[in-house]
Amino acid sequence: MARSNNVRGPTSALTEFLKESGITPTTIARRVRTRQVEQPAPVAGPSRQAENDESAEADVAENDEPVEREYNSDNLDEDDEVPLKKKRKLTKAAEAKLKAQAKAKAKKGKKKDDDDYSDDGSDEEDAYTALSKMWKDETKPPNGSLIECSKCGNEFSVTQYTRQAPNGGWLCHSCLKASGVDPFKKPAAPRKRKPLTEKRNVTHFEEHRLPSLANMCIKVVSSHIDDVEALGDIGSMNLDSIAKAIAKDRSLTPENATLFYDVQNTNLTLYDATNLTPPSLCALASLNPNLTTLRLDFCGRMDNSVLAAWNKSLPALTRIELLGPFLVHASTWQSFFESHPKLTGFLITQSPRFDVKCIESLVENCEGLTELRLKEVGKLADDFLPHIKKLAGQLTYLDLSSPGEPEAVSNDALTDLLTAVGAGLRHLDLSGHALLGDGFLFQGLKPHTRQLESLALALTPELTDAGVAEFFATWAGAAAPPNPPLRHAALGRNPELGGAALAALLAHSGAALESVDVNGWKAAPEDVLNTLGARAPRLRRVDVGWCREASDWTVKALVEGCPDLVEVKVWGCQRVTANCPRKRGVAVVGIEAQNFV
Structure with a gap:
């Protein structure tokens, strides 16, 4: 064959x-x-x-x-x-x-020789490739050898670019080029193929005006924060802006933190204390002995020695706000409360060692407490609430959101708590309590709240669209006097809520709403979402992320109907495109334009 x-x-x-x-x-x-x-x-x-x-x-x-x-x-x-x-x-x-x-x-790295013939005698190789491969047969002298050119007879030195003549012998570079072959020719680089994968580009629209002279100075100072002491006293008016600017890249260190210290300070806020060690936090109290209000974000290095030093160095402290005091033990918290009986505000986030004995000590020693935040506290449970009930008649701010166990606090315990403290509350945040349902709205909130301005019930999956709609529809006339319209409503990440709940919320509080979060209301129809701008003209911040029916018309209604609007979040809204209406000073965050790159 x-x-x-x-x-x-x-x-x-x-x-x-x-x-x-x-x-x-x-x-x-x-x-x-x-x-x-x-x-x-x-x-x-x-x-x-x-x-x-x-x-x-x-x-x-x-x-x-x-x-x-x-x-x-x-x-x-x-x-x-x-x-x-x-x-x-x-x-x-x-x-x-x-x-x-x-x-x-x-x-x-020898290339294959294509000098063999086929039955039809066809030659598919180009002249340069075929000729160069044919000349590889004769043994090439070593590089550096002196040989005569088979064409011109001149003596030349053999290099890696020397090629063989068709009739035998070797050609110098001049004769090789004269024959139409470039010995220095490099192979063409392979063409790069474009990736076939689809990339998602997220677009943010935010128009800024020209910065003021003060903003430019703040930017310069924050970029040279380590040398700012050479400028002398820069005043306290822009210290807060400088603190926010350097917190973006975590530039605050024990060395430059003294810029914010003053013996006359009564209020101090540091937005990123990640780099502050326990000795520097102790020095903070020593250099600011007259502080009455202290806020430290990301203070994860704080330990028992810091609070022990504050017991003596900050005698006038009345309000403290801490984010991330992980290392402080329960006994240290108790001694801190005993040494600061004048506390009116205690707001902490992420403190896993804070237990029921700590809340008991806080309530017994700080009788004038009006603000309480125990956010993301791992040991929060029903046994905390009877101690908080003792603050009835004076508590205006209560935040018990995101407990360590979503089902650690029962619906009945929260209803019983609001029976005692609900009348004076202006801010209530119970987000992340998985057992919270419609019964809490009608038995806890509706009959016992009179002055609530801010309500946060995010991540409460037991709430239903019909129940929330009925609650807002009847809340205004539930008591005498009725609860005023809300200024801040955060009910996001509740997928069961939809158009009925949103319409009732706008009917009850639309005239006063300044911020609203309906993130994840996938069933909210477009016609109701498009009424946000007209029915809530005082809105400044809106989150309609993951609302499937939100579109360019929703953004258009907001930017045209809300003159004070500064931010609109549209994460996950596939119908909001890069062509949505924009307005100077309004940031539209999270436009997911699908582009093939």
Whole structure:
């Protein structure tokens, strides 16, 4: 069976010699047939025919073995008239040797020679490639050798760019270029393919006016905060702005924190105290002995020694707000409350060691407490609430959001708590309580709240759209006097709420709302979302993220209907595009424009 393929391998010097001598597979086959004809014809018969075939194959194997093996190694195409029936099997040692030679050639980076011919005689290689591959047959002298050019006869030094002449010998660089071959030609770089993956670009639109001179000075001071003491006293008017600016890149250190310290300070706020060590926090109290209000965000390095120092260094402290006091133990909290009986505001977030004995000590020692925040406190449970009930009649701010266990506080316990303290509350945050349902709205909030201005009930999956709608529809006339409209409403991440609840909320509090969070209200229809701008004209911050029906028209209604608007969050709103209306001073955050890059 004739074989026709395009498999080509490296051409050896012997192959080239045989080709120039006219020895081809066709001549070899003709020689075999000639020998078979010259032999006497044997008697016909099956056994004699087999012997003749075997003898013919033996002649080919013995007499022409080198030629046949050479051509087989080169993978040359065989003629249709040559029926090579057998191939000698290589030993394992020979196969291993051939594999080793192939690997050695691959490591040297030798290119495959395309000098072999095909049956149709076609040549698909370009002139430069075919010529350069054909010249690789003769052994090249080592680099640095002096040889004569086979064309011009001039002596030149062999380099890695030296190429062989078609008729033998080697060409210098000048003659090689004259023949149309550039020895210094580099292979073309492969074309880079564009990735097929889809990338999501999130667009934020925020237009800023030209910064004022004060803002420019604050930016310069914050970028050179370590050297700011050379300017002397810069005053206290812009210290808060500088503190916010350096908190963005956590530039506050124990060395430059003294910029904010003053013996006359009564109010101190540091928005990022990550780099402040316990000794520097103790020095803070020593250098600001008259503080009455202190706020420290990200104060994770605070430990028992810091509060122990504050017990003596901050005798006038009345309000403290801490974010992340992880290392403070329960006994240290108790001693702090005992040394600060004048506390009116205690607001902490993320304090896993704060337990029921701490809240008991706080209520007993700080009888004038009006603000209480126990946010993300891991041990918060029902046994905390009876102690908080003792603050009835004086508590105006209560935040018990995100307990360590979402089901640690029951619906009945929270209802009982509001029965005692609800009348004076202006801010209430009970987000993250998984057991909170519609019953709490009608038994806790509706009959016992009179002055509530801010309500946060996010991540309360038991609330229903119909229940919330009925609550807001009847809340205004539930008591005498009724609860006034809310200024801040955060009911996000409640997927069961929708159009009825939003319409009732706008009917009850739309005229006074300054911020509203309906993030995740996937069932809220577009026509109700588009009324936010008209029914709540005092809105400043709006979060309609992951509301499936929010669109460009929703943003248009907000920017046109709310003159004081500063921020609109539209994360996950696929119908809000990059072409949504924009307004100077209004930041539209989270536009997810789908672009293929």
